[in-house]
Amino acid sequence: MKQSSAKMKKRALPYCLLLPALAFVLVFKIYPLIYCFIQGFHYKGSWSLETFRVLFSNKGFWHSLWVTIKMNLVMTPLQIVLSFLMALLVNQAVRGIGAFRSLYYLPVTISMPVAAICWSLMLSVNNGLANSFIGSWFGIAPQGFFTDANQALWCIVALSTWKGCGYWMMFYLAGLKGIDTSVYEAAKIDGANALQTLWDITIPLVKKTTLFVMVADTSINILLFAPTQLITSGGPSDSTNVLMYEAYKQAFKYGSYEKGAATTCVLVVLILIIVFFQFKLTNQED
Amino acid sequence: MKRQVISVLMGVSLLAVMVSGCGKKGDGADDGGSEGGKTLKILTHYDAAFAEAAKKYEEETGVKVEIEQTAYENIGDTLEVVLSSQSDEYDLIMADGPNTSAYVSRGYLEPLTEYFTEEEKESFSPELLKQGTVNDEFYAAPLGDSSTVLYYNKNLLKQAGIEVDWSQYTGESRITWEELVDLAKKAVAELDPDGSKGIYGIEIGQVSSVYQMNLLANSMGGKNISDDGKTVKGVIDSDEWKDAIAWYQGLVEEGVFSKGVSGLETYNNFYAGKCVFEWMTADSYTFCLDADLTEEDFGWTYQPCFEGHEDEVATGCGNWALGVSAFSNNKEEAGKFVNYMTYGEGNDIFLPISGMGPNTSARYTDELTEKNPVLEIAKYEAENTAFVRAVTPAFNEYSAALSTMWEDIRNGADIEEAMESTVEQIDSALGEYNES
Numbered sequence: 001m002k003q004s005s006a007k008m009k010k011r012a013l014p015y016c017l018l019l020p021a022l023a024f025v026l027v028f029k030i031y032p033l034i035y036c037f038i039q040g041f042h043y044k045g046s047w048s049l050e051t052f053r054v055l056f057s058n059k060g061f062w063h064s065l066w067v068t069i070k071m072n073l074v075m076t077p078l079q080i081v082l083s084f085l086m087a088l089l090v091n092q093a094v095r096g097i098g099a100f101r102s103l104y105y106l107p108v109t110i111s112m113p114v115a116a117i118c119w120s121l122m123l124s125v126n127n128g129l130a131n132s133f134i135g136s137w138f139g140i141a142p143q144g145f146f147t148d149a150n151q152a153l154w155c156i157v158a159l160s161t162w163k164g165c166g167y168w169m170m171f172y173l174a175g176l177k178g179i180d181t182s183v184y185e186a187a188k189i190d191g192a193n194a195l196q197t198l199w200d201i202t203i204p205l206v207k208k209t210t211l212f213v214m215v216a217d218t219s220i221n222i223l224l225f226a227p228t229q230l231i232t233s234g235g236p237s238d239s240t241n242v243l244m245y246e247a248y249k250q251a252f253k254y255g256s257y258e259k260g261a262a263t264t265c266v267l268v269v270l271i272l273i274i275v276f277f278q279f280k281l282t283n284q285e286d
Numbered sequence: 287m288k289r290q291v292i293s294v295l296m297g298v299s300l301l302a303v304m305v306s307g308c309g310k311k312g313d314g315a316d317d318g319g320s321e322g323g324k325t326l327k328i329l330t331h332y333d334a335a336f337a338e339a340a341k342k343y344e345e346e347t348g349v350k351v352e353i354e355q356t357a358y359e360n361i362g363d364t365l366e367v368v369l370s371s372q373s374d375e376y377d378l379i380m381a382d383g384p385n386t387s388a389y390v391s392r393g394y395l396e397p398l399t400e401y402f403t404e405e406e407k408e409s410f411s412p413e414l415l416k417q418g419t420v421n422d423e424f425y426a427a428p429l430g431d432s433s434t435v436l437y438y439n440k441n442l443l444k445q446a447g448i449e450v451d452w453s454q455y456t457g458e459s460r461i462t463w464e465e466l467v468d469l470a471k472k473a474v475a476e477l478d479p480d481g482s483k484g485i486y487g488i489e490i491g492q493v494s495s496v497y498q499m500n501l502l503a504n505s506m507g508g509k510n511i512s513d514d515g516k517t518v519k520g521v522i523d524s525d526e527w528k529d530a531i532a533w534y535q536g537l538v539e540e541g542v543f544s545k546g547v548s549g550l551e552t553y554n555n556f557y558a559g560k561c562v563f564e565w566m567t568a569d570s571y572t573f574c575l576d577a578d579l580t581e582e583d584f585g586w587t588y589q590p591c592f593e594g595h596e597d598e599v600a601t602g603c604g605n606w607a608l609g610v611s612a613f614s615n616n617k618e619e620a621g622k623f624v625n626y627m628t629y630g631e632g633n634d635i636f637l638p639i640s641g642m643g644p645n646t647s648a649r650y651t652d653e654l655t656e657k658n659p660v661l662e663i664a665k666y667e668a669e670n671t672a673f674v675r676a677v678t679p680a681f682n683e684y685s686a687a688l689s690t691m692w693e694d695i696r697n698g699a700d701i702e703e704a705m706e707s708t709v710e711q712i713d714s715a716l717g718e719y720n721e722s
Contacts, residue, residue: 058714127481147546
């Protein structure tokens, strides 16, 4: 009896230790998500698919969806490639490499609102640093950047990439550090050049890291909101009106929680579809 | 064993904190706070003005008013979150005049009929009363009124060698926008010929917002919404609107009006002597003084008119109004406080501190105009040229779509395309409200 009680306690311990974290996840992640789906399937207080019908018949929604997909098609691969290259660079065993790691990681430590304000000042159409630089050095006419419908989205991509790459770099760095150096030594003895080593050894061996970075980066990028809210408010000409911002507008500006929730449901489904394919693709060779 | 006990305690205490955090403010608790009296709560950006009036109110009635300060631009979003969850957090609701209709349609406001006599209601300016009334029921009492005025930087004009006899302009005989643009171009050419000093000709205080931008089209004869309030088609894409928009966009391209500068920054540019003319609200006089400017530095005159449209001048009006939350547990006390703050003595305390114009002509006292002389112009405009913003339950959608359009126009968007898309967005939102 005493023995089984001790066994029970031993079994319960991990759950007890997990409880605080689980409680937070339940209250702040799972519950809002379920509530969001419930709200999305309501129309004027009753269960209905009408909110989705209204949403899907709105041109603005499809435009926002396209902006979100377009932005992520460029931003996520760009961030993954850059992070990996940065990790390769800072993985070199040279003197003072720690300083470089810190420098590359520095943008991560700056809060997004501060980064957004700095970038909007830097890329200001009125005597901003970037315009002064390209004007005086290359004689290029002042650019609109965040005020130009053709440039604003890519400026947000640049800002988010600058801010995010250092973070993902650290995961890749951990992945690279985990590769046994004897594998590289063996490759060297076999006469593999740097490119072959990279392609045939490094990239396959950090596949699990890549999968994690891909999934996490995709989720974060699809939910990107702060730069749009702080700098462009979805403009100019709705060119930066990503779905997350559209959901925010519906819920908190127009007071339509049901439409905001329905938009968020679409976002969640979009993330799930992308992540599913990412898992499929990366596990194919296994 | 010790580890197990600690982890169980941690888990239980965490859940307890969470569960207690989920409780509503009024659940089982007495909302009364001040010596047996009630406590009312409000979210506002006019905290100093409210605090002074609330202090007097508490002395007289024993009802305490707790003031939660926030930035002006956060009020709408915060209230939307709080009220949509039917929270009793705030008893008193600050609504920007045109939002009243939207709040009523969502069931956020309680009628004020029993807290105001007919005589008291009718003492408010007709356009303010109209904004606070929905389906013949009075929901939001105006704290004050607003107006739009042209301010000029005396020092910059002097440096540019431009002399203008501002005293010649009156409500009946104003400077025209065309004349003003000429003056601005001349001044900037003299003060900042290569643009390196960042001096602007004319700035607009609430740039890209419907409050001020629509007045350009209104001053050419354009309306804000159809007479039945059900569409903007044929209204905001009318010739009057097209002319106003084309005029504005042309001057942004020429650099007379700024681009990529927020409303708040335009104010700061004026305070910092980086802008020759600023078209802003009458209460901006107090902001100028707060920014250490004196009447030696700046002057003011009536809002300009367009040539050929001298008799169609439309100036801004409407301001923040006060209502009672439909979810308040202290509706009666809140209703009485609304009366005190908008009709009663509280309003006399509130106005000079906030710098707001009065909610009725009768309240324009010498004391008030002495504190803010710009209010003399505001009084004239309120009686003669005030133009009410669109009254519609879809005002939030209307305002957001039009603000985006004005900002897009400023950034060089195609006028026809911008108008078409805006009409579609607003009419789609209006359609949903029309259906319900």
